[in-house]
Amino acid sequence: MAAVDAQASEPLLNESEGTTNEEPTATPAVEELNPKTIRADFNGVTGALAITTGLPTLIYVLYYALDAVPDAKVFDLCALEGYLIWFFGLVGLFYIVPGRVIDGTTLRDGTHLKYKMNGVNCFLVVLAVLIARGFITQGQLPELVFVADHLLGLITASIGFAFVLAFFVYFKSFGNPKTILAYGGNTGKPIFDWFIGRELNPRMGMFDIKLFCELRPGLFLWVIINAAEAHLQYRKFGYISDSMILVNIFQFIYVIDSAVLEAKNLTMIDITTDGFGFMLAFGDLALVPFTYTLQTRFLATHPVNLGWLGVVGIVALKSIGYYIFRSSNSEKNSFRQGDPSVAHLKYIETKSGSKLLISGWWGVTRHINYFGDWLMSIAWCVPTGFYTPVTYFYSLYFAILLIHRESRDEAKCSEKYGDDWKEYKRIVRWKIVPYVY
Incomplete structure (x- = not known):
């Protein structure tokens, strides 16, 4: 993680992979x-x-x-x-x-x-x-x-x-x-x-x-x-x-x-x-x-002493975030590669030839991997307790970074897919956090 707006890096400073769940198309020639x-x-x-x-x-x-x-x-x-x-x-x-x-x-x-x-x-x-x-x-x-x-x-x-x-x-x-x-x-x-x-x-x-x-x-x-x-x-x-x-x-x-x-x-x-x-x-x-x-x-x-209960709770939060992040990215990559294991997933075929997933993880939010990544960021901060907001800077900064990245992707996809993107947003309503944003 990366950078001010890095990909994982933000690999990144933040580790989110990719910006959309579409199947890639051939790169057009550039004059x-x-x-x-x-x-x-x-x-x-x-x-x-x-x-x-x-x-x-x-x-x-x-x-x-x-x-x-x-x-x-x-x-x-x-x-x-x-x-x-x-x-x-x-x-x-x-x-x-x-x-x-x-x-x-x-x-x-x-x-x-x-x-x-x-x-x-x-x-x-x-x-x-x-x-x-x-x-x-x-x-x-x-x-x-x-x-x-x-x-x-x-x-x-x-x-x-x-x-x-x-x-x-x-x-x-x-x-x-x-x-x-x-x-x-x-x-x-x-x-x-x-x-x-x-x-x-x-x-x-x-x-x-x-x-x-x-x-x-x-x-x-x-x-x-x-x-x-x-x-x-x-x-x-x-x-x-x-x-x-x-x-x-x-x-x-x-x-x-x-x-x-x-x-x-x-x-x-x-x-x-x-x-x-x-x-x-x-x-x-x-x-x-x-x-x-x-x-x-x-x-x-x-020093903050969490005790076993605190440690288990924070590890559980980290594990949930990691599972969402990794499994959603794995699903996306398998779809892009035409893996038979994800053949059951539903998608929209756009006029450009790309396919946009509307089921599985990517039917929950348009950037479900960002949500998992953000949960992991909270798990990094919670061990410090609630004595100062300064130690929660990373989670707040990361949220701003992901929202900005989502807005960049939104503009790009809206321009690329037009009406197909509007239909996709109608089906997959939430941007990052299910039922919230």
Whole structure:
């Protein structure tokens, strides 16, 4: 999960797969390689500027709402050095650690990009190093202490790096006239194109900057920060609470799942459609690791003991959300592939030739997978109790993200299917939450 509006990432920062349940049709021929963007998302330049200033400010506000360490430095050279070692160390692992090479989806010029899939192997190397350091230092783990003590400086370093990276990929996009630009990032307005991402697949050889940032620095740092906060709780109180363990396990599973399923991101909207600019760079590198860890950061200094009943209830909520999310996406993918196991499902055949499911999971709401994903987000927040609304930021932010994504999909499908979409909405009434929205 990814980004401000990432697919799972939002893989994503948030893990929802795909936007519709339709059966895909052949991609129409495109006469112009890089058509001009007519309609800019986020209200154009005004929205881009608001988000560019607002979200970094929000991260600092959330930091001080929870941590408020008196002697913490906003500008911390040690933290900057540590962040650069972290980022470029992961770049080095990308090249060193083995992984299979696969083709991406067909681009609009008819070519395929090659992608090295070694995310899970790199993640395991990071974990192995961390575990080894635990044994060597007899549990002192100075690296985790460093992360907890320099968190504010790391926030500033990640935000600054996101700005620099966004400028780098923006200017790089002008270097080759054959570069494929994102449909949404070619307005000709520098501020907006820099924000939304002008180039579709900025890369250096086989090193794809967008996919790397989506799945490596921010997601892996998320796990490291959670571990650092658990370590901090142990240093302060002499034990690790069941709530801290639960949140760490839930979010670790999310990250390892994203790494294992790295290849699936090649069909996500972030990779296939969105450009890589400040929006995704900031979301991947700063928003994810420093807002998705609010729960463990609170619990580090405010332990919550759930007891077995609380643990079972939260695990049940998480399991229900996961079941809805995975089974609905599985049903959709099976339908797209013509699997006989879903031959009984009802659908509308549109004038464009696509088929829209109106039974099974996709007859309940038009984005039932979003509902399952959102339930899981609540399970991440509930272990912190109800002492502060700050720890529920992720669930609220995720709800806004999903609603925005649903509105984008609604506009796209309404334009694509016309009257067929109106009929589909009449049959499948609810958007995300059954009988509510």
